[in-house]
Structure formats: C-alpha cells, structure tokens
Amino acid sequence: MKLQSKGLISLDINGNIYDYKLYQSLDSLSRTKSQRKSAKELNISHTVFNRRLLRAEDKLGFKITQKAGNGTILTREGLQLLEEFQKYLIKIERTSNINIAGGHISSGLLETIKHPFNTNVYSSSDRDAFELAKRGAVDILTLDDPLIAYERDIDFTPIAYDYLVLISSPNSKEIRNINDLNNLDFVNVTGTAQRLAWSTLKQYGIDYNIKYKVSSQFDAFKLVRNSENLNCFLNASYFKGNEVLKFDTRHVISLIKVSEDKPEVDEFIDYLLAEGQEEIKNQGFEPI
Structure with missing residues (x-):
C-alpha cells in the first residue's frame, strides 16, 4: 500500500485520494465500535456513513471494518490506515494543543477522560508512538507497558494501574x-x-x-x-474476565514528557495526578 500526503487533510493511497471525512469516520469507529453511534457523532445518517466505508473499501481493495457482535470494529488494515492518517496529522498539526501519542489502552484512557485541556490524541502501538516521540512529533508519549522506558532507563510518570x-x-x-x-x-x-x-x-x-x-x-x-x-x-480496564493472574500481571499505565517548551504539558500531567485520578478510576483503571 503506497501512501503519500496530498494537501492538508488528504492522503494519496495507491493513486486514490482519501480526505478528512474518511479519517473522521475511522477515528470515530475505533472509539464507538458502532456505525450508528459514529454516524450520530459525525451528524450524518447511518446510510451515508456506511456508504463512505464501502466506497473506501472498494477503492482500497481490502476490508477496513468487520462485524464484532452487535457492533463494528476496524480490521488490522483499517487500524493501519487510521494510524497513517494520525501520523500525517501529527506532522502538520503543530498547534498550541497538547499532542499525545501512545499505546491503544493508555491513549484511549486519555482520550476518554474529561479534562480542561486542548489535546490531540493519536493511538498506535507503544513502539510506533515511541518512534514519533524520538522525532519530537508529540508532546507526551503514553505507554500501555513501561517496558520501553525500562529498556532505555527513561524516567516515566505512572498515572494508573491495570492488570x-x-x-x-x-x-x-x-x-x-x-x-x-x-x-x-x-x-x-x-x-x-x-x-x-x-x-x-x-x-x-x-x-x-x-x-x-x-x-x-x-x-x-x-x-x-x-x-x-x-x-x-x-x-482488565477494557475487558471482563478471569482474574487468575491479577496480582502477577499488575502494571502501570504511564506517560513520558517529551516537550519541554509547553507549560500546559506540565499542567496536564499535574491534573492527571490530582483531580484526574477520579476520572481515571471511572474508566475502569486503578488510580495511583
């Protein structure tokens, strides 16, 4: 799959141009797991939303969504496409907002909780997000698993526990x-x-x-x-199941401060460690 940036909010994929509407659809569906909920969120009809996905799949030549119970989730290819959009947006969106990238669990947490800050949250694997952080493309790196930080002796800030x-x-x-x-x-x-x-x-x-x-x-x-x-x-923060290894697999959800020139980054981290702990608890995580 060949990808090239085209303009401000479009991607050229194998010669076809995909605009911001497809990105919005994939981004919303990755969170809601429901076409109807995403259509409502984007203020369009379910028919229009579904047609947008089908047209994209027809051009791409592969499935980007799949049924999951009563809902819809992104396929591996759909997630990869969303991540390409997100990486491109990180490169072009150098605003006063706090840019955050990280693992699916930790970034999903920061995207869901209520807070008074302006943030852009991008979800990928810990290692892909780490590569973005090394290039200075984000202000905060979040980690589902602190292994990357341990391996490189990097200081990190725990914000929650999970198992x-x-x-x-x-x-x-x-x-x-x-x-x-x-x-x-x-x-x-x-x-x-x-x-x-x-x-x-x-x-x-x-x-x-x-x-x-x-x-x-x-x-x-x-x-x-x-x-x-x-x-x-x-x-356990996202799924209910047998807790046979609960105590053996308890680990921290953490973040690493990347940007040194944004005071609001420190304010955001301070918020997460204080008032934000109640919001973190409400999302199914154990507060620090």
Whole structure:
C-alpha cells in the first residue's frame, strides 16, 4: 500500500485520494465500535456513513471494518490506515494543543477522560508512538507497558494501574487456578503487557502454546470468542474476565514528557495526578 500526503487533510493511497471525512469516520469507529453511534457523532445518517466505508473499501481493495457482535470494529488494515492518517496529522498539526501519542489502552484512557485541556490524541502501538516521540512529533508519549522506558532507563510518570484478565472461548473448561492453564492454546497480542502473563506462566512451569499472533486486543477478543478452546490475556480496564493472574500481571499505565517548551504539558500531567485520578478510576483503571 503506497501512501503519500496530498494537501492538508488528504492522503494519496495507491493513486486514490482519501480526505478528512474518511479519517473522521475511522477515528470515530475505533472509539464507538458502532456505525450508528459514529454516524450520530459525525451528524450524518447511518446510510451515508456506511456508504463512505464501502466506497473506501472498494477503492482500497481490502476490508477496513468487520462485524464484532452487535457492533463494528476496524480490521488490522483499517487500524493501519487510521494510524497513517494520525501520523500525517501529527506532522502538520503543530498547534498550541497538547499532542499525545501512545499505546491503544493508555491513549484511549486519555482520550476518554474529561479534562480542561486542548489535546490531540493519536493511538498506535507503544513502539510506533515511541518512534514519533524520538522525532519530537508529540508532546507526551503514553505507554500501555513501561517496558520501553525500562529498556532505555527513561524516567516515566505512572498515572494508573491495570492488570490482565483471562478471556476464554465459550464452553471452555473452568479455570480455577494457575495450574489449569497448563497446555492451553493462546492468542498473543504483540507489543502489549501480555509479556507479564507469559513470564508468569514460565515462572510457574506452565506449558502453553501460542497459536495465533495479532496486533489488536479487540482482534484477539473476537478470535477467542469465535473459536473453541482458545484463550488470551487482555487488559482488565477494557475487558471482563478471569482474574487468575491479577496480582502477577499488575502494571502501570504511564506517560513520558517529551516537550519541554509547553507549560500546559506540565499542567496536564499535574491534573492527571490530582483531580484526574477520579476520572481515571471511572474508566475502569486503578488510580495511583
């Protein structure tokens, strides 16, 4: 897929021009998981919203959305397309707003909570967001997993705690303790705090098999729920599941201050660590 910037708010993808409306649609759908809710959010009809997606898929030659229960989510290709839009916008949108990029869980948290600041939040993997931060394209880097900071001895600021829950296929055997996880098949979500689950299983001598690898927790959830005898570990802040590894997988949701020339960045971080803790709790995370 060849991508080129075209004008202020469009992308040239394989010779076809996609404007800001498609970006808005993908961005909204990534949050609402519902075409009807997104259409309402964008103040257009559901028919117009659906037609916009179908036309884009017809030009692209691949699916950018897929059904998930009673809702709609972005496919891996749809998420990649959204991230390309977001990276492009970061490059052109050097405003007084606080630009934030980070992992899907941490950036989703900062996008959802109420606060008095003007922010632009861009969601990707921890490592992709880190590359943007290294180029100075963002003011704050958020991390679903502090591994990147640990590896490079970078100071980070914890803003919440989260842990992993076990999601299993329907009709799977009941998991009562860690020994029940022996010889089970799992889905691995790359670049997430799942590493804590795998290291815990190894520590306890539990044999496990990684049957699939995906890049999205929502893709993992769908795969598990539509399969037999399949399991995965996902963030408790977004999913309800078995807490068998709750204490072994507890970890911080954190951020790294990148920009040094915006006083509002410090004010935003101070807010998150004070008044914002109640909002963070309301979103299903454990406050600091």
